[in-house]
Amino acid sequence: MESTRLSDRILIEALRSGDEQAFTTIYKEYWYRMFVVAYRKLQHREVAEELIQDIFTRLWKERESVKIISLDYYLFSAVRYEVIDYIRAYGPQNAYLSYYQAFTNFEETNTENTIAFNELVENIDKGLDTLPEKSKEVFRLSRMENWSISQIAGHMHLSEKAVEYHLTKATKSMRSYLKESLISLLALLTFFNS
Numbered sequence: 001m002e003s004t005r006l007s008d009r010i011l012i013e014a015l016r017s018g019d020e021q022a023f024t025t026i027y028k029e030y031w032y033r034m035f036v037v038a039y040r041k042l043q044h045r046e047v048a049e050e051l052i053q054d055i056f057t058r059l060w061k062e063r064e065s066v067k068i069i070s071l072d073y074y075l076f077s078a079v080r081y082e083v084i085d086y087i088r089a090y091g092p093q094n095a096y097l098s099y100y101q102a103f104t105n106f107e108e109t110n111t112e113n114t115i116a117f118n119e120l121v122e123n124i125d126k127g128l129d130t131l132p133e134k135s136k137e138v139f140r141l142s143r144m145e146n147w148s149i150s151q152i153a154g155h156m157h158l159s160e161k162a163v164e165y166h167l168t169k170a171t172k173s174m175r176s177y178l179k180e181s182l183i184s185l186l187a188l189l190t191f192f193n194s
Helices: 002-016 020-042 045-061 071-103 111-129 133-144 149-156 160-193
Strands: none
Touching (some): 002 020, 020 071, 111 133, 111 160, 133 149
């Protein structure tokens, strides 16, 4: 462990002084492991590769000012934050798309399907907006990002019981809110796909 810290310190100092060999060593040592972590969460090879590339690009550009004590901690924290940012930006659309694809045939995309999909997305967003902030965040992390109860509890600094409470409350509220709109949506899809 001490030798890892020592080699980390040497690599970090060399990196700060602009040593390209140190950067290459860090890249070769960490790239694949970081990619695996990102890919497991995103299930999308190109996006995972791009996120890892962005982390290394930023590391090189900010090498003189970045504060790193442990390469492991710094790089894997960076992966975690990049993945979270990506999911926040694009995850809900992917979650909606997966849900929608389960009920429709996407061999031919047509105007009716697009309208129905947009209506579903809009209704889910409206339903989420009716939730209290904590319940909304718990629901989003659980249902749209597939986080476990314990992961959510750790992330939000709540007890697992509190997370379960918020999830139950949010799920009931969303079910009630979406019941009417899903009936309308399914009727619309049945009408257009028959």
